[in-house]
Amino acid sequence: MEEALSHCMARIREAAAAGTPLRIRGGGSKDFYGQPGAGELLDTRGLAGIRSYEPSELVVTVGAGTALAQLEAVLAEQGQCLAFEPPHFGGGATVGGMVAAGLSGPARASTGAVRDFILGLAIVNGRGELLSFGGQVMKNVAGYDVSRLMAGALGTLGLIVEVSLKVLPRAPAEATLKFELPQAEALHRLNAWGGQPLPLNASCWVDDGGVPTLYLRLRGAHAAVEAACRALGGERQDNAVVANDWLLCRDQRLPWFEDRAGRDLWRLSLPQAAPVLDLPEAPLVEWHGGQRWVAADPAEGERLRRVVEAAGGHASLFRADAASAGAPRFQPLLPPLDRVHRELKQAFDPAGILNPGRLYPDL
Structure with a gap:
């Protein structure tokens, strides 16, 4: 890993001097x-390896080029996991790409996002300098939390070298309940359940072959899960079967997603209490109402953003078809936040060579 790091630092210094843009890439699972x-x-896969792992301390430090599947397998041997369930979107996903994309899976609304589990990291900035932030404990930040700033930055502020992450024990019990409910009733129940001491972990509402259905996953102590199942009702699913369905949901391989392949797929980030919206179609709803997916024609994009913004959220063009390849993917930033983004980019990457335009066309 040291040789790979030296190579990356030298490559970035040369690119900065020449003004040559670099495209940082791990396994390529999130190129879209x-x-x-x-x-x-600039391939990051040479920055691989688990640097340290203390199961009793619930902390792992890992090279950014490490395969995400490898890390999860090592954690599973100790009965531990990445609680935010990062999506893979293919077999090549790396830890660095996981952090750079900042995407979380079905459990995000209950457990937290990627950034909430980052204790510290090391990056190479746009000058080719190796910088370290944070550490290996929770209370390690004084001032600006740069470590978590890298989550979702898509490599525009620095090449992630290694990351220290908080891990958690796997829950001792799990159950998935199925309810046939229209979207409005599903959202109402999810909001009501959210105010109760229930071991809610994940939810997915989908119009499943013409049958509107809510799937609710519970995780926690055996007694808590069993009590919640009795209180909530619904049709209990076979864990051995439904576990794979949650993985398919995480990686967008459910039939709902596959039926929309080749169309623009929008990610709607909303307050969980947001009502049913006027959308081009019934969405797939996750995160207890906080994340909704919808396919739309290219001409519907601007209206979709206005509808979501009026509900207190924002919309991102998550996967674009060929006709929308040049369309902005993320909602434009308001002036104060736009200024902060530009100043951060200038501070970390003054030559503008690291993944230029990956977040916004001119940033």
């Missing part, structure tokens, strides 16, 4: 996400 990448390829 954000604006199309540009520049010479």
Whole structure:
């Protein structure tokens, strides 16, 4: 890993001097996400390896080029996991890409996002300098929390070298309940259940072959899960079967997603209490109402953003078809936040060579 790190630092210094854009890439599983990448390829997979792992301390430090599947397998041997269930979107996902994309899976609304589990990290900035932030304990930040700033930055602020993550024990009990409910009733129940001491972990509402259905996953102590099942009702699912369905949901391989392949797929981030919205179609709803997916024609994009903004959220063009390849992927930033983004980019990458335009076309 040291040789790979030296190579990356030298490559970035040379690119900064020449003004040559670099396209940072690990396994490429999230190439579709954000604006199309540009520049010479800088492969991070040489930055691989688990640097340290203390199961009793619930902390792992891992190279950014490490395969996400490898890390999860090591944690599973100790009965531990990444509680935010990062999506893979293919077999090549890496830990660095997981952090850079900042995407979380079905459990995000109950357990927290990627950034909430980052204790510290090391990056190479746009000057080719190795910088370290945070540490390996929770209370390690004084001032600006740069470590978590890297989550979702899509590599525009620095090349992630290694990350220290908080891990959690796997829940001792799990159950999935199925309810046939229209969207409005499902949202109402999810909001009501959210105010009760229930071991809610994940939810997914989908119009399943013409049958509107809510799937609710519970995780926690055996007694808590069993009590919740009795209180909530619904049809209890076979864990051995439904576990794979949650993985398919995480990686967008459910039939609902596959039926919409080749169309623009929008991610709607909303307050959980937001009502049913006027959308081009019934969405797939996750995160207890906080994340909703919808396919739309390219001409519907601007209206979709206005509808979501009026409900207190924002919309992202998550996967674009060929006709929308040049369309902005993320909602434009308001002036104060736009200024902060530009100043951060200038501070970390003054030559503008790291994944230029990946977040916004001119940033």
